[in-house]
Amino acid sequence: MAWLSNIPATVWEGLRAFLGPLALTMIVGLLLTLGWVQVNALFLVWLERKVAGHIQLRIGPKEVGPFGLLQTLVDGVKLLGKELITPAPVSWPLFVLSPILVFAPVLVSFVVIPFGPGTQIRDLNVGLMLIFAFGGLGVLAILMGGWASNNKYALLGAIRSVAQNVAYEIPLLLSAMSVVIMAGSLSFQAIVQAQEGLWYVFCQPVAALLYLVGATAETNRAPFDIPEAESELVAGFHTEYSGMRFALFFLAEYTNMFIVASVATALFFGGWRGPFWPGPWWFLLKVYLLIFVVIWVRWTFPRLRFDQLMNFAWKYMIPIAVLNLMVTAVVLKIVR
């Protein structure tokens, strides 16, 4: 029966020979990412509803499966089984394309996430640049979806999300820039290596705070969730979406949250560095702690008004970010 056990080995060797190492890792990485995105979304939605429950003195999902773990899976399959309504006055191509376009850039960002010292699909030397580039694409898709669904609430939500993301992209970049100056490279592995002794959150606390606030705004989560403000714009840009299209928006939001948290961990909290556990465990622990903080913030604060949001970004966050960048540059000049 020996031949039975080494079938995978022979297949593996054949593929490696045929495709070459690079393409093989990309394909395996893509499959792993797709799997990880689903698992992560299921877990995150369950975590959010449980944490929200306990913050609000109630239990959250409990009856479906042990501790309600199957609840999100059940929600996903139900959304799969719902009727996909495409309202008549909708400009059909954009309406259908928008959920896909929201979800696609989020997948691409998984290429450069440094789960561990070796476990990274591809260590590009412009890793950070790729994430911010594809981060901006999501907003375009939201605008397309909001405008295409021919609903006044969706239109208002879409326009709001564009203004918000433009305003919060800048402090995000500036705070990341101050880390890049210290680490000297855009590649995640280099940044994590550079945090050998001291995590950047201790020498760059302001940049870390700015990054987290900007990240919460980037993923449209309270207190910056004005694009899909439930109490004002019914359901914001995804008012007209039903069934699996709405689930895609939902999936994109939670995966975006994971990416933003993992970038913050890599930049500020020392990536996969940790005393005795292997790399990836530390990385995931830190990511999910950060996500817990984002969830905790969501269920505590009211929502900012549209112009206050802009005010807060342009008058408070950007000046502080620029100041922080300059101070870091001057200190580095003196120290080095």
Add this chain to the structure above:
Amino acid sequence: MSADFCQRLGRRLGQRLGAAALGQADYRRQGYHLRLELAPDHLRELAAMMAEEGCYLEYITAVDRGGHLELAYVFGRHQEACRLLALAAVPKGQGVLSIAGVFPAADWQEREVFDMLGQRFIGHPNLKRILLPEDADFHPLLRDFQAGPELGGDEMEI
């Protein structure tokens, strides 16, 4: 303190609008201090006077007394407790001058009286139905209103 204010207000009202129709009321049982019957065309003058006094229009309502509609205007005061009930008997179908210009609160009150009892108010900014659907053609609180089968009853389809 509020009692003598009511006397002074009552005297001023008597001079301006004819003393005959003014009557004291037993506040303990009836809930208002002054009661005034006046002709419908004095209403706007009464409203102007009450606005000078700094009173606020509590509400306007009407009672269908068969032949005529008895309009009731109730004014109250914030500082001293003094409530004036002004009654104007208006034959059905005859319009009354609207006091929405003096008291913006009267805008919706008059629309509701028009909606429920069909009393037209001349000079009202937009006298439309406020509670019933726009295309309703009946005034429910009139005594002779009977909801026909198409309206009431058990079987009714949309």
Add this chain to the structure above:
Amino acid sequence: MHRQALTEDTFYLNLGPQHPSTHGVLRLLLRLDGERIVECQPILGYSHRGHEHMAQNRTYLQFMPNPCRMDYLSGLMYNHAYCLALERACGLEVPARAEHLRVICAELNRISSHLLWFGAYLMDLGAFTPFLYAFDDREDILAILGLATGSRLTYSYCRFGGVRDDVGQDFLEGIRAFIPKMRARLKDYDTLVTRNVIFVNRTQGVGVISPELARAHALTGPCLRASGVGYDIRKAEPYGLYPELDFDIPVRAGGDCLDRYLVRVLEIEQSLRIIEQAMARLPGGPVKATGVPQFITPPPGLYHTSYETARGHLGIFLAADGTRVPYRLKFRVPSFGNLGILPKLLPGTLVADTIAILGSMDVVMPEIDR
């Protein structure tokens, strides 16, 4: 509905009648220029059930369940007001213990109404958690009121000449346990919401109402007291037990959403004081006047009664003709006046402010539509 071709760049937005934050079925026809509001026209009547028409074909006692269903958040106060109106008209005397029980239950009802408003208002502004905390306290109050009246929302607890039946010890124990818990919870709300910088920015200076505008639009209740006019029927025209209780009326001068919020939160504190005083001096004795006929017939004439509910001045105008059935019964509802000021406040504000101002007015739609 008129709808011209949209030549200019403003467009019509229907906020309602099914909208998460219109607290019932109110439709605001807004004309928007981008996000700014040009003109607002509230359209009512979506929950008009014809209470006043019903009053004309059933006896005074049979009309008893209706007032609680007009403003179901202050159901017990409406019930108390309706009984007060009839007791004044017929000259019935109410025993002391019944007066105390009525005041205690009415103030508990006022706290539960303010708590629900507090939760719903915070949910309108985006914070979902205070809604759950407020509902948690409200459940305690409903449990206590359930001990006395037997139901959670539509009480029909007062009868002409007193209350339906007496309360047990568990009702009094429940209140004594509830008051300290509520005070501790109010401190938490203070840190969680009142001092929260996002909440203050969202409500300060939004929807300012001057005292003159408030008087012109017949605003009453917390909305009026937040604009600097200290008019409260419990003090202006006292009824029941209120003359003998000492409590003060919170008045704020700002007239914006934050002050309307603060007035209501301070009123919760005052209601707790009133309950404590009324509990301390609760006498024994009967809870219902004897000899009240089943079909009361007030003498013919026009009667008016004023009552201070959680939303303001409730006036009951009764035209009695001496029979068992009221000839005409009109309810002067506070939210009708409070909502009437909205078209004056909204032009020039943003959509988010519309929700904040509408929420701070604390309107209940079936009360407006009757």
Add this chain to the structure above:
Amino acid sequence: MVGHRQEAPPVSLAVLSQVLDAVRANSLWPLTFGLACCAIEMMAAGAARFDLDRFGAGVFRPSPRQSDVMIVAGTISRKMAAIVVTLYDQMPAPKWVIAMGNCAIGGGPFTYPGQYAIVNGADKILPVDIFVPGCPPRPEALIQGMLELQDRLTQGGRTNLLRRFARYPRRAEPGGRP
């Protein structure tokens, strides 16, 4: 299996539709649609003390496109009736309706000869699945209504493998002594 399938699916996979219905039963997202007093009891059912979220039904979706159950909580007035029907049409299939409170069942305390303002019950304008009587019904009665709807979907709860407490007594014994 109750269903509002406008037309029978071409291939009827019994097991698949049973699994799908069991899945739908455990994630009934209600539409935030409160008309009158029963809306307060619906909110209380969603709040901390009774927590509909335990059954996966706590996600109150504001837009009809993303909700499965329309809980008609309150009186449908004549002016509101057409809007209620429009909302129902906007919901994607499979969708269900719970008539909560006496007003939604048969007009409740507001029906009397000569009534001019309300629709006598939601079943005059909507296909209603579950009726929860009461004025207003207690939040527990609404939860009973949701559980009844879940049982309707899963042949009396038999094929509802996901819900763990199927073996607990659904109702207190007849005397009402809990």
Add this chain to the structure above:
Amino acid sequence: MNALLNYVREVIGGTWSLATGMGVTMRYMFKPVTTVQYPRQRLPLPAAFRGPIELVRLEGGDHRCVACGECFRTCPSGVIKVQGHKSVAASRNQGRFYFIDFARCSLCGLCVEVCPEGALRFSRDYEQCGLSSLVGVQDLMAKLKEEHP
């Protein structure tokens, strides 16, 4: 200069108020959950609880209703239909059926108060739901018989 000062004070004060707000929610997160896990656990019903009305049951499974129609006349929503017959000419009227449609009842309690025989009281059933609009229609006498045959 003081513009910069209150700018800084505003930022510090703002972040501090946000932090204390989060402190409150964290404290509430570790507080015990107040959910009563219905249908496993149930809230204790108050003694004065008002459920749908039911006939008071005497020892022999009998009831006190004499079908006088007082409750039928006083009910604002016309919920009660009661019918009685005389078994013997001189004997008292004996109720034959007592139909109520709980889906129209507004639980005001007037029938219980006005009944001269004290034959009605509030039941404690609060978990009714059904599949047809006639879910509330019950014959209280039949219900009395079947509960205690």
